[in-house]
Amino acid sequence: MMSHPKLAHVLAGLLASPFLSCLVTATIAVTCSNLLPRELQYSVTRLFEFPDTTFVENIAIRRNGHILMTTFDRGRVYSIDPSEQPSPQARLAAALPDANAVTGIAEISPDVFIVIGGELNQRAMRFDPQSLRAFRLDFTSGELAAVVKTVARMPEELGITMLNGVTAVITSENRGVVLAADSEKGRIVLIDTSTGAVEVVIQDDMLGPGAGAWIPLGVNGIRVSRSSTDSAHNDTTYLYFTNSARHMIGRISIDTGGHMLGAVEHLASTSHHQFPDDLAVEGETGMSYLAIHPDLILGVTSDGMQEILVQGLFEPSSIALDPLTSNMYVVTGGSAARERMQGRNGGTGGQLLLITPVGGGHICSARPLTSG
Numbered sequence: 001m002m003s004h005p006k007l008a009h010v011l012a013g014l015l016a017s018p019f020l021s022c023l024v025t026a027t028i029a030v031t032c033s034n035l036l037p038r039e040l041q042y043s044v045t046r047l048f049e050f051p052d053t054t055f056v057e058n059i060a061i062r063r064n065g066h067i068l069m070t071t072f073d074r075g076r077v078y079s080i081d082p083s084e085q086p087s088p089q090a091r092l093a094a095a096l097p098d099a100n101a102v103t104g105i106a107e108i109s110p111d112v113f114i115v116i117g118g119e120l121n122q123r124a125m126r127f128d129p130q131s132l133r134a135f136r137l138d139f140t141s142g143e144l145a146a147v148v149k150t151v152a153r154m155p156e157e158l159g160i161t162m163l164n165g166v167t168a169v170i171t172s173e174n175r176g177v178v179l180a181a182d183s184e185k186g187r188i189v190l191i192d193t194s195t196g197a198v199e200v201v202i203q204d205d206m207l208g209p210g211a212g213a214w215i216p217l218g219v220n221g222i223r224v225s226r227s228s229t230d231s232a233h234n235d236t237t238y239l240y241f242t243n244s245a246r247h248m249i250g251r252i253s254i255d256t257g258g259h260m261l262g263a264v265e266h267l268a269s270t271s272h273h274q275f276p277d278d279l280a281v282e283g284e285t286g287m288s289y290l291a292i293h294p295d296l297i298l299g300v301t302s303d304g305m306q307e308i309l310v311q312g313l314f315e316p317s318s319i320a321l322d323p324l325t326s327n328m329y330v331v332t333g334g335s336a337a338r339e340r341m342q343g344r345n346g347g348t349g350g351q352l353l354l355i356t357p358v359g360g361g362h363i364c365s366a367r368p369l370t371s372g
Contacts, residue, residue, distance in 0.1 A: 042310050043356045047088045048080055049334070050349030056331040058165075058278060058318045059352075060105045060113060062139065067320070067352060068093060068105060068113065069331055075099030075117050077137065079144060080352055082329070088352070094137050094146045101127075104166030104222075106178050111139040114151070114178050114193055116163045125216050126161040126184070129154060134178070134191050151193040158200060160189065165221040165278055167239070169258050179224065179239065179258050183217040184209070188239065190258050202239075202252065206264040209245035217244040221278035221318070224254070227286035227302060240288055242276035249276060249288060249300055268304045278318035280328070289328065291316035294338065297330065297355070310355060314338065314348065328355040 050056070058070040067080045075096035080088045094115075096102060101120035107113050118131035132154045137146035154160040164181040169190075176194040179201070186208025190201045209218040221242045226235045238251040239258070247270045253262040267288070270276060275293040282288075286302030289309070297310040297319065315333035322329065329352065336347035 041358050043358050044310060044313075045354040045356070046351055047082050047354050048090055048352040050090070050351070052349050053334065053336040053340075053347070054349045055315075055333040056317060056350030056352070057101075057103055057333075058105050059320045059329060059331045060107060061320050061322060061329065063110055065322075065324075067329055068137075069350075069352065070102035070105050070115055070117075071350065072101045072120070072122065075102055077102055077105075077115065077146070082352075082354065090352075091144060093139075093144065094135075094148050096135055096148060097150075098131055099133075103164050104180060106166040106168040108136075108168050108176050108178065108193065113137045113139075113146075114166060114168070114191070116166055116180060127163070129156060129159070129161055132160060132163060134180075134193060136193060152191050152196045152198055154189075155198055158189070158198065159185070162217070163189065164217070164219070165223075165241075167222045167224045169224055169256070177258070179222060181207075181219040181222045181241065183219055183244075186218045188219070188222070188258065201258045202254075202260050204252075204260075204264050206246070206248075206250060206266070207241065207243065209243075213245035215245050215275070218246065220244045220276065221291075223279060223281045223288075224258075225281040225283050225286065227281075227283065238286070240279060240281050240286075242279050242290060244275045244277065247272055247274060247276065249279065249290060251286075267302070268300045268306045270298065274298075277316070280319040280321045282321065289319050289321070291319050291330065293317075297328075313353070314351065317350075326357055329353070330355055 055072045056069050060068045069078045077094040078090040079093035080090050082088050096117040099117035102115050102117040105113055105115045115135050118127040120127050133150050134152040136149045136151045139146050162184040164183045166178050166180045169177045178191050180189045182189050187200050188202035190199050207219040219241050223240045226237050239254050240251045242249050249267045251265050277291045280289045288300045290298040292298050295313050296308050299309050300306045314335040316330050317333050318331050320329045332351045334348045334350040339347035
């Protein structure tokens with residue numbers, strides 16, 4: 001999560017990027033197993049833009065293809081049908097009680113999602129600990145609006161003030177269990193949404209922001225993925241993560257309960273002017289796609305090779321790979337956040353973008369994480 005108040009402390013000196021172009025070119029060294037090195041072009045289409053200064057924080061794709069977006073807009077989650085004509089519109093899907101911000105989102109069963117929300121002090125980038133909760137959004141009734149239920153509160157003794165990215169641990173014995181990123185303290189928290197139990201399962205220095213960090217956010221986006229990355233093509237379950245303050249992406253081998261099986265692997269670093277937010281991971285190969293503040297999408301292979309895929313965006317915050325196509329959806333904070341950083345008014349609100357490879361290439365689509 002990289003919100004506009006926090007960015008004011010970090011990116012105030014950065015120049016505004018030009019508005020996204022219709023066609024962006026990037027050279028990919030290696031992406032996925034069936035994509036040879038070649039020059040690819042990406043078509044970037046703006047599907048929706050908030051008319052105000054709403055910051056879009058995270059994204060998930062429903063089974064019907066509709067897009068869910070979490071925001072810093074009064075605890076609201078919005079839904080967009082990207083195929084709607086003549087133009088897609090954002091509609092309210094959920095409003096969390098006693099919350100002004102919603103961060104991570106993860107699907108735990110068909111059309112049932114877990115989100116994190118509460119009362120966020122955006123200047124300090126900390127939640128009121130007593131307000132911080134995990135909510136279940138149930139869309140199984142077929143209605144546009146979800147049935148909202150609180151499923152867990154954060155125990156006071158854990159001292160959690162910033163839960164960020166969320167990912168599901170979907171196995172036969174752990175249905176309803178999610179992992180959440182404790183960005184300030186460098187921890188991974190397990191939340192059992194069936195019982196409400198909360199515990200710290202991973203803590204490592206590489207997950208924290210580090211001493212003297214410009215921003216108080218270490219581990220940010222997280223994704224559980226099964227990757228066949230060894231010579232024997234054995235599946236290993238990894239927790240992929242970004243660390244905003246350390247400008248890096250890494251991964252940790254985990255068991256079915258979310259506990260560490262090995263040391264943290266450092267995959268790649270960005271420049272000190274680039275701040276990784278959320279990410280998407282292609283299951284078969286471990287190819288990662290990172291939303292990088294202030295303006296780009298970065299591709300990183302499982303062996304650490306990286307390439308800029310798209311530039312010129314306005315504060316990209318999260319990415320979702322469409323499992324049925326070769327498309328990528330990206331949400332942004334919008335240019336209004338950047339204008340405020342530089343003491344100006346105006347700018348655009350958060351956006352939903354469709355990124356499509358053209359010219360014969362493709363983005364690797366996500367393989368759903370199956371139970372078992």
